[in-house]
Amino acid sequence: MxxxxxxxxxxxxxxxxxxxxxxxxxxxxxxxxxxxxxxxxxxxxxxxxxxxxxxxxxxxxxxxxxxxxxxxxxxxxxxxxxxxxxxxxxxxxxxxxxxxxxxxxxxxxxxxxxxxxxxxxxxxxxxxxxxxxxxxxxxxxxxxxxxxxxxxxxxxxxxxxxxxxxxxxxxxxxxxxxxxxxxxxxxxxxxxxxxxxxxxxxxxxxxxxxxxxxxxxxxxxxxxxxxxxxxxxxxxxVNVSYEKTNEEFQEMKEVETPDQRTIEEVSSFFETSPSKCIKSLLFIVDEKPVLLLVRGDHEANDIKLKHELDAESVELATSEQTQQIIGVSQGFVGPVHVPYEVQVYADPAVKSIVNGICGANTEKKHFINVNTERDFHVTAYADLRNIQEGDPSPDGKGKILxxxxxxxxxxxxxxxxxxxxxxxxxxxxxxxxxxxxxxxxxxxxxxxxxxxxEEHHDDNGIVWPACVSPFDIHLIAINVKQSEQKKLAEMLYKQFQNDGYDVLYDDRPERAGVKFKDADLIGIPLRVQIGKRASENIVEVKDRKTGNVEELYIDDLSAFVKQYSRQ
Amino acid sequence: MxxxxxxxxxxxxxxxxxxxxxxxxxxxxxxxxxxxxxxxxxxxxxxxxxxxxxxxxxxxxxxxxxxxxxxxxxxxxxxxxxxxxxxxxxxxxxxxxxxxxxxxxxxxxxxxxxxxxxxxxxxxxxxxxxxxxxxxxxxxxxxxxxxxxxxxxxxxxxxxxxxxxxxxxxxxxxxxxxxxxxxxxxxxxxxxxxxxxxxxxxxxxxxxxxxxxxxxxxxxxxxxxxxxxxxxxxxxxVNVSYEKTNEEFQEMKEVETPDQRTIEEVSSFFETSPSKCIKSLLFIVDEKPVLLLVRGDHEANDIKLKHELDAESVELATSEQTQQIIGVSQGFVGPVHVPYEVQVYADPAVKSIVNGICGANTEKKHFINVNTERDFHVTAYADLRNIQEGDPSPDGKGKILxxxxxxxxxxxxxxxxxxxxxxxxxxxxxxxxxxxxxxxxxxxxxxxxxxxxEEHHDDNGIVWPACVSPFDIHLIAINVKQSEQKKLAEMLYKQFQNDGYDVLYDDRPERAGVKFKDADLIGIPLRVQIGKRASENIVEVKDRKTGNVEELYIDDLSAFVKQYSRQ
CATH class of the missing domain: 3.30.930.10 (Bira Bifunctional Protein; Domain 2)
Structure with missing residues (x-):
């Protein structure tokens, strides 16, 4: 073409x-x-x-x-x-x-x-x-x-x-x-x-x-x-085993936390790691309240909750619903002393938290030194968090990215x-x-x-894999006004076509720079450039991917292209 | 398949x-x-x-x-x-x-x-x-x-x-x-x-x-x-030259034609041919009245009238319009004494009518012995009729069908x-x-x-030209329960595919009659049928178009198919 x-x-x-x-x-x-x-x-x-x-x-x-x-x-x-x-x-x-x-x-x-x-x-x-x-x-x-x-x-x-x-x-x-x-x-x-x-x-x-x-x-x-x-x-x-630390259980205490609502705010207030906190989220699952607990450094996963409970609908409770059900605003919800009708589901990581921190279900207060089973009851444990980078792969092979x-x-x-x-x-x-x-x-x-x-490009344009490249060869006559270049290019254009290749032939009266930029953009893997050495029957072949340029006698070109297109 | x-x-x-x-x-x-x-x-x-x-x-x-x-x-x-x-x-x-x-x-x-x-x-x-x-x-x-x-x-x-x-x-x-x-x-x-x-x-x-x-x-x-x-x-x-007959001009006369309105009725009433009649049709062309005349055995062509007058719109006048403009009902319109504002366009064939018949522009009356130029004026002659079967081809070669x-x-x-x-x-x-x-x-x-x-079928079904046939070969195992037939058919199915043919292989446990009827309907040009003589390594090849059946040794099959598909 x-x-x-x-x-x-x-x-x-x-x-x-x-x-x-x-x-x-x-x-x-x-x-x-x-x-x-x-x-x-x-x-x-x-x-x-x-x-x-x-x-x-x-x-x-x-x-x-x-x-x-x-x-x-x-x-x-x-x-x-x-x-x-x-x-x-x-x-x-x-x-x-x-x-x-x-x-x-x-x-x-x-x-x-x-x-x-x-x-x-x-x-x-x-x-x-x-x-x-x-x-x-x-x-x-x-x-x-x-x-x-x-x-x-x-x-x-x-x-x-x-x-x-x-x-x-x-x-x-x-x-x-x-x-x-x-x-x-x-x-x-x-x-x-x-x-x-x-x-x-x-x-x-x-x-x-x-x-x-x-x-x-x-x-x-x-x-x-x-x-x-x-x-x-x-x-x-998520397929991770968590182990409790050897730390001794301390007495649970209520602490004033007037401005601490998020895990980040709470863990920083207590000068501890988010993994010490119990993230407590109230959901409405098929019209019933369910409290979901995950470790402070994990993300809760409502799709897993939906599957676990075989539910039709899972929605995070609104502020109003939280007030109505737990009697506190969202930043201070926790699993200790929740109303009887609220079921508590927890990710296994929560079980391993010793002397943890959670909302006190009282406005502007958190509990510290909270321990599962001793201080609150969990209806069931299940995989309820998002997987994270660095977690072991669930198939036991390698790490997650x-x-x-x-x-x-x-x-x-x-x-x-x-x-x-x-x-x-x-x-x-x-x-x-x-x-x-x-x-x-x-x-x-x-x-x-x-x-x-998305996968095959560089800063200059597309780099087509050969199997989907729009053409097999991009033939470029660098200066079509130079009759020897033009003549050789026309000859090679016909020859490549006769050999069964689909060729894009840049026969435009444009500057070399324009042609090269367009060729990079279009990204045909193999480029054949006819330039000043046309009179010596020498052309350049350039690999779009590596950028490698090689000079060849035209007598060797046919074998080179054949070899190249077999790769 | x-x-x-x-x-x-x-x-x-x-x-x-x-x-x-x-x-x-x-x-x-x-x-x-x-x-x-x-x-x-x-x-x-x-x-x-x-x-x-x-x-x-x-x-x-x-x-x-x-x-x-x-x-x-x-x-x-x-x-x-x-x-x-x-x-x-x-x-x-x-x-x-x-x-x-x-x-x-x-x-x-x-x-x-x-x-x-x-x-x-x-x-x-x-x-x-x-x-x-x-x-x-x-x-x-x-x-x-x-x-x-x-x-x-x-x-x-x-x-x-x-x-x-x-x-x-x-x-x-x-x-x-x-x-x-x-x-x-x-x-x-x-x-x-x-x-x-x-x-x-x-x-x-x-x-x-x-x-x-x-x-x-x-x-x-x-x-x-x-x-x-x-x-x-x-x-x-229409590219026809018409010649007048030698008949002498007779005197124009008005004749009562109480129930004769169509060309057929009029010509049969006068015991003459429709070609003696002048068909007169009033059109409204871009809001102006135009009387179109064609010979009684011809069909008027309003598209040609439109092109002739370079008009935007051409409509046949309604009964009311005809009454209003000519003052007569549609069956009795004619070119003699039409109002001044009505232009008269005629097909050249009208010119050759000697002693013709036309409506008298008076209710229930026709003129006989009407002659162009002597009895009425034509604004212009032009090709204004449909071509007919039997007319010479406009390019001068052959007749029209x-x-x-x-x-x-x-x-x-x-x-x-x-x-x-x-x-x-x-x-x-x-x-x-x-x-x-x-x-x-x-x-x-x-x-x-x-x-x-539409062009390639017979009473039994489609007869595909090879270039668009859905398959190259229809291979039919006539009785798949007969193990020798089945075995040979399976072998040939593989062989044909290996040779690069696209094969429809009827491997269904159906009766021979059903298979043949389906094959005729589907219409693949070449059929290879494996039947009773499978044990002798003999098969039948059938040409869908001619219906010719030939028996072949399977050793000769490959050459036959190759030859057939080259036709």
Whole structure:
């Protein structure tokens, strides 16, 4: 492709409003342009990369045995009402009304459509298992679209759905998808983890998010420095044994703490460590009061509390509720002498605190020398805190580190939620109708392009891994007005194309500096530069990643490029 | 792909509501399923075919030098208001409102988006010409979606846009697209014509519709039986010389015709041919009365009248208007003694009528022996009738035939309509700003799949041309319970795949009749059937098109298939 007429409008400056590096570089290298908030066009350069990512996803899906198909974006509201998602999805679901006043959803995912197709067209156990997928534009009206294509409102997604006879079959289909995703993100040179995630309100059981570890992202990932363990910090289990110190139990005393409410204020007032304090938080769990205790240097985790109590809703009590239930303001709540109806749940770390400090349930007072069991009763101990950096990894291998994560994939065991709601059944070998057991699996294709850039760039621009580079070779005629350079460049352009390479040929009448800057920005791994030594049949080859430049006789060029592209 | 777990739900019966053969066969062969009126899912078999058509379109676009990109479906209403299409497009444009009450169009085409991108990112004449394209889902809220994917509300389309310095450049870009389309539809084995079409209200000049000649369709095409000439009958020029007969002029007489209003009634009353009658139709053209005369056996063409008079609006006069202007009811209007303000336009055929018949402008009376010039004045003669079957082709080669047409492509010179509305300019070599000259070019990709089926089927099902067949080979184990058949089939399945063929392998425990019926319906060109002679290492190969069956030793199979697929 001749760069002179190729639509690749590079920008020197960082466009305003682009806060993360991938967004900046996609705009600056002319890969994308914005049409509206969260709505982007992929210009030819960006589209070439997107297609390469798409093709890797497609190859691995096909190898896994999944069947490609294509469903409509416009989905009848009736299907969504049957599944209950028409109400549940809220304003993120874009809705459209046709000329006959019929309502439709603009598909954010396709569980309803695919389940209705399988319901109508699959009859017998003999036709299962089956996994279907598509690569398609999706719509989600994000409240706050940002970070370019990392969180857009219209984006390309691969979504797959598995259909099995039973849960054992689902486990197998799930594992196949999990393995395919591992291959995809490995091929894409991404530093990712399959993160145990919270299944939330989706009703399923197992779920993993494939997270690219990154400096940006909307989730924090706890991962092991020595193993594959990774989990969203919200649900990463804490697996630590705490031991009490040998310290002797002292007498519990009430102390005036007129201005000390936070753990920091209290520990500093008593000149001790936050780990000596018992953090006491009152929650309303399914309308009942629950006091949650964690060690002062730990963070309470309400999702774990919700799971522990198998609750529908968990909310931190308001000031008013705290006054009403405990009779004190929030900074002075503690576990000693709580009203009978308040259940007390504590993280195991609390048990190991000897002569600790806690709120006295009296205004402007704390107790010191508090000891569990002697001074207060705990209904039950459970893992109720966030994991922290430096904690041992729950799998026993290595220590925990934190990193932001970009969710590029998600695998999910749906079970029979949709098949029961929409009536998708099969007849088993005894002729009995059974609900089909489903899984659902997504890859954010456009988002993945941004994730690759987040991981593969330097100060000068993008550094594409070869597998998704928009071109194989960037051929640069440094001075097209110099006829020998021009002639040699044109000759090599034809030769590379004949050899089957996809070449971006910078034939523009621009200065060398402009061309090099653009080339760095665009980030094609191998650059061939034709300059002053063209008359001697010598060219330069430059590796975008290392910056290494080598001079070569053109007779050696073909072998060099062949060797390079095999790496 | 093993047919046992491949989602290809064939149907024995013709589904209700499917009126055309392609719609029936796409449903029956399990290619598509409907989600809502005009909204379809492509199941795996249909998707494979759609992808093959898409790939042929892409290859020819790339060869033509066009650059692929990808624009969003969601388009800000502001852009559409700038172009004037927000109002003009009417209810066919699907509109969606986001959570912040901003309005968007769901793209039916992308002139606005692409023009805004080029406006913002192209500066200099050095960057042009440029043609950009995408292959993308489009939305159009048809009042009456029908014929399956032939007229859907959500469909796959290739749309391209050319950007040139001037109209001479546009002519070149247009021709490149025209040539690429010719290659595409030729490769797809379609009997098509590039039809001169009416540019309508789009404001452009040249436009061609690529029409597949067919038994169904929404337009009638006049085409030559000996040349490439083809045009929509609405605008096909008539190029006929008429000669007067030697008959002597008779005296004009008024005759009572109490119940004779139509040409048929009048000619039968006078026991003569309709070609002796002068059909006289009163039109209101831009608020002025115009009497249009054509020969009784011809059809008047109001589009030609509109072009002839360079008019904005042409409407047939109502009964009331006719009474008011001519003072007679519609069946008795004629050119003799029309009021002075009525202009009379006539088709040349009228001039050759000797001693003709026409309405007398008096209730229940006709004139006989009417002769032009002697009895009435004609303001001007012009081609004002529809072309007819049997007319000479306007290019002088062959005779005209009619056929229905399916519009699969459309090329269109837009000129500066969008670039001026949206301010897309370039600086010429004197630094002066000029509007970019545009063209727009579409291929209905999903519609083309249906058009191929309309042309390539027989009573038993689809007969795919090899280039778009969903698989290369349909391998059928006639009785999978017979272990020798099964074993040989499995062996050949592996072997074909290793040789690089895409194989559909019917491994289902079904009866032979069911398998053959399904295979005919699905229509893969080459079938390999493993039956009773498996033990002798003999299989059958069957050509779907001719129905020819041949027995082969498996040792000869590989060479046969290789030879077959080269055809």
């Amino acid at each position: 001749r760069q002179s007429t190729f639509l690749v409008p590079t920008l020197r400056d960082i466009p305003s409003g682009a806060d993360v590096i991938s967004h900046q570089l996609m705009l600056r290298s002319g890969m994308i342009r914005q049409s509206a908030a969260g709505v982007y066009s992929f210009l030819p350069l960006g589209w070439k990369v997107l297609r390469k990512v798409e093709e890797i996803v497609r190859e691995e899906m096909d190898l896994s045995g999944a069947q490609e198909m294509f469903m409509p974006s416009i989905q009848p509201s009736e299907l969504w009402k049957d599944s209950g998602r028409w109400e549940a999805y809220g304003p993120e679901l874009m809705r459209v009304t046709d000329r006959h006043s019929r309502e439709f959803a603009l598909g954010p995912t396709h569980e309803e459509v695919i389940t209705s197709i399988v319901r109508d067209d699959v009859r017998s156990y003999k036709e299962l298992p089956m996994t279907l997928y598509q690569i398609q534009t999706k719509f989600r009206d994000e409240r706050r679209p940002r970070f370019g294509v990392l969180r857009g409102r219209e984006f390309l997604m691969k979504d797959a759905y598995s259909f099995d006879l039973d849960f054992a079959g689902l486990d197998k289909s799930y594992q196949q998808m999990y393995d395919a995703y591992t291959k995809i993100f490995t091929r894409l040179n991404l530093n990712f983890r399959a993160v145990v995630a919270d299944s939330g309100a989706m009703g399923g059981k197992d779920t993993h998010e494939f997270m690219v570890l990154s400096d940006v992202g909307e989730d924090t990932i706890a991962y092991s420095d020595e193993s594959n363990f990774a989990a969203n910090i919200e649900i990463a289990p 934190f990193k932001e994560g970009i969710e590029v994939g998600h695998v999910f065991k749906l079970g029979t939620k949709y098949s029961e709601a929409l009536g998708a059944q099969y007849l088993n070998d005894q002729g009995k109708a059974k609900p089909i057991v489903m899984g659902s699996y997504g890859v954010g294709v456009s988002r993945t392009v941004a994730a690759v850039i | 093993r047919q046992s777990t491949f989602l290809v739900p064939t149907l024995r019966d013709i589904p209700s509501g499917a009126d055309v053969i392609s719609h029936q066969l796409m449903l029956r062969s399990g290619m598509i399923r409907q989600s809502a009126a005009g909204v379809y899912s492509f199941l795996p078999l249909g998707w494979k075919v759609l992808r093959k058509v898409e790939e042929i379109v892409r290859e020819e676009m790339d060869l033509s030098g066009a650059q692929e990109m990808f624009m969003p479906s969601i388009q800000p209403s502001e852009l559409w208001k700038d172009s004037g299409r927000w109002e003009a497009y009417g209810p066919e444009l699907m509109r969606v409102t986001d959570r912040h009450s901003r309005e968007f169009a769901l793209g039916p085409t992308h002139e606005e988006v692409i023009t805004s991108i080029v406006r913002d990112d192209v500066r200099s004449y050095k960057e042009l010409p440029m043609t950009l394209y995408q292959i993308q889902t489009k939305f159009r809220d048809e009042r009456r979606p029908r014929f399956g994917v032939l007229r859907g509300r959500e469909f796959l389309m290739k749309d391209a846009y050319s950007f040139d310095l001037d109209f001479a450049g546009l002519d070149k870009s247009y021709q490149q697209m025209y040539d690429a389309y010719t290659k595409i539809f030729t490769r797809l084995n379609l009997n098509f014509r590039a039809v001169v079409a009416d540019s309508g209200a789009m404001g452009g000049k040249d436009t061609h519709e690529f029409m597949v000649l067919s038994d169904v369709g929404e337009d009638t095409i006049a085409y030559s039986d000996e040349s490439n000439f083809a045009a929509n009958i609405e605008i096909a020029p 009619f056929k229905e047409g399916i519009e699969v492509g459309h090329v269109f010179k837009l000129g500066t309509k969008y670039s001026e509305a949206l301010g897309a300019q370039y600086l010429n070599d004197q630094g002066k700003a000029k509007p970019i000259v545009m063209g727009s070019y579409g291929v209905g990709v999903s519609r083309t799949v249906a058009a191929v089926i």
